[in-house]
Amino acid sequence: MAAERPDGETTERKALLDLRHISKSFGGIHALDDLSLSLHRHDVVGLVGDNGAGKSTLIKILAGAHDPTSGVIELEGRPQRLSPPAEAQRLGIETVYQDLSLVGTFNAAENFFLGREISVGKGPALFRFIRPKAMAKTAIRGLEELHIDIPGVRSKPVDRMSGGQRQLVAIARGAFWGNKLLLLDEPTAALGVRESREVLDLIGRLSARGITIVMVTHNLEHLWAVCNRVVVMRRGRKVADMPSAATTMEDVVGYITGAKEPEGTSARLREGAA
Numbered sequence: 001m002a003a004e005r006p007d008g009e010t011t012e013r014k015a016l017l018d019l020r021h022i023s024k025s026f027g028g029i030h031a032l033d034d035l036s037l038s039l040h041r042h043d044v045v046g047l048v049g050d051n052g053a054g055k056s057t058l059i060k061i062l063a064g065a066h067d068p069t070s071g072v073i074e075l076e077g078r079p080q081r082l083s084p085p086a087e088a089q090r091l092g093i094e095t096v097y098q099d100l101s102l103v104g105t106f107n108a109a110e111n112f113f114l115g116r117e118i119s120v121g122k123g124p125a126l127f128r129f130i131r132p133k134a135m136a137k138t139a140i141r142g143l144e145e146l147h148i149d150i151p152g153v154r155s156k157p158v159d160r161m162s163g164g165q166r167q168l169v170a171i172a173r174g175a176f177w178g179n180k181l182l183l184l185d186e187p188t189a190a191l192g193v194r195e196s197r198e199v200l201d202l203i204g205r206l207s208a209r210g211i212t213i214v215m216v217t218h219n220l221e222h223l224w225a226v227c228n229r230v231v232v233m234r235r236g237r238k239v240a241d242m243p244s245a246a247t248t249m250e251d252v253v254g255y256i257t258g259a260k261e262p263e264g265t266s267a268r269l270r271e272g273a274a
Helices: 055-062 085-090 108-112 132-145 163-177 193-208 221-226 249-257 267-273
Strands: 002-004 010-012 015-026 029-040 044-048 070-075 093-096 181-185 212-216 229-234 237-243
Touching: 015 055, 029 055, 029 212, 029 237, 044 055, 044 193, 044 221, 055 093, 055 181, 055 212, 085 093, 093 163, 108 132, 108 163, 132 163, 163 181, 163 193, 193 212, 193 221, 229 249, 237 249
Parallel strands: 044 212, 044 229, 093 181, 181 212
Antiparallel strands: 002 010, 015 029, 015 070, 229 237
16 A cells, blocks of 8 residues: 655555554553554654553553563564563664663763674673774764764763753664664653754654654644654553644544544544454
8 A cells, every 4th residue: 555655755555563452451450452553664653642541551562671461563574572672672673761871971972882882802791892983983974874963972971962962862873773663752851942843853854764753742743743643542542543644733632631532433443453
């Protein structure tokens, strides 16, 4: 089936990742209930819902931090278990959480390779020699390819960067390692208008490169700034999955609050969940 990409081109829509009837329980608490979702290359999916809607649980399942209680996950048509997180990373899935997981005293290059340093030698890491120049060269090239310009980036510790600059470094690192799926948890939280715009522009550039992005956000305006799809969750269920161009702020708020009936009864979503 052909579909329109965010950049306006038409491309064949083959699912990168399929979630089928995913449920997750913690004891007697049902965090996710029979959720089905397909993600495609170039998708920028805005994931929204109130606290407790199940967004974080879904992200942690995709990141490999949780196993689903039931359901099937397929990556590029093959059933996969994404846990532990190292397995999700091996499969090309990276997550940028709100805390960014950056070491403040390290520069951008050192943070790019945190735990994955370029080294020479054999045996355990203790007996290997780290190659800081090779890491710096690779990281700087990665930032330049994404048109990220941070003054002093070669030497400045990230704790001396602005919040927006740190977010750009964290997302660029995620994209460097996660060449298939990038999960972003509130990437513009606590950022000003200009820095938020820079982050959203970067997300758009990554999508154009073919990386699939799922972005959790409470800033609903950003859904129309960069997302081509909006997925709304409520009480552990997916209640809407819509092209952003075909919905409104009023619709999204209605689904979040429960004022609008879930879309699950429509023929389109019945087919998608089959």
